[in-house]
Amino acid sequence: MNTIPVLKLGPILLVSIQTELHDSLAIELQDTILYKIRQTNAKAVLIDITAMDIVDSFIARILSETAQMAGVMDTQVVLVGMRPAVTMTLVDMGMSLPGVQTAIDMESGLFKLGYELHNIRHDQYTRHEPALMEQGNAES
């Protein structure tokens, strides 16, 4: 069974779909992403589809739903690396991806998020626990 890794990078989750996405794998990925958002308190998810040579209406719907669900959890989703042929095919079919932000590649996606992450205060996302140290300093 193939699984798609969801990697944590600071406040961001990275997902790169490198395998043939059949329907139940797409649904499984949606579950995994939402679970990981809850578990890691992620602020954003980058989904890389550079390797996908086909995105049909079902996969498009799952990606769009995932973005909307993540949005409800106050987490942004950016879809990166969509191939030109895939883009043209989706538009031909009359599909759009409501609720999904996109970027041309992983780097632009990170930049897009980084720009907005400037606005996140440190106490909203704390990896280390500096409170004890600060308390110690205050006493000395």
Added chain:
Amino acid sequence: MQKVEIRNEHDVVLARTAAREIATLEGFSVMTKTRIATAVSELARNVFLHGGGGFMEYDAIRLDNKVGVKCIFVDYGPGIPDIDVAMLDGFSSIATLGHGLPGARRLVDEFDIKSDKGGGLRIEIIKWS
């Protein structure tokens, strides 16, 4: 004609891979390959979701100077009572978005759909390179 049985979602992947491969062999462009593979993905899913299983037959065809790929989808399901309604955007008999059939039709050059009163559905598509 070559044949792919379609009984589950894994067969949907097999069907679209087969379509992509034959289109590659016939020298289709990336754009055209993507369109035919996506149309096949939609129609193969329709076979197992709505039709409860069936098969796809496919082959390369030649007409005058044109080269194309022809795919025929057959299922043994209840068929479609009103094809005109089923081909409308957004119409779905189950919980999908209803982009499948109308979407697939826009991606190919020829699209022929027949439903028997007794059940079963046959869809034939052609994509020229």
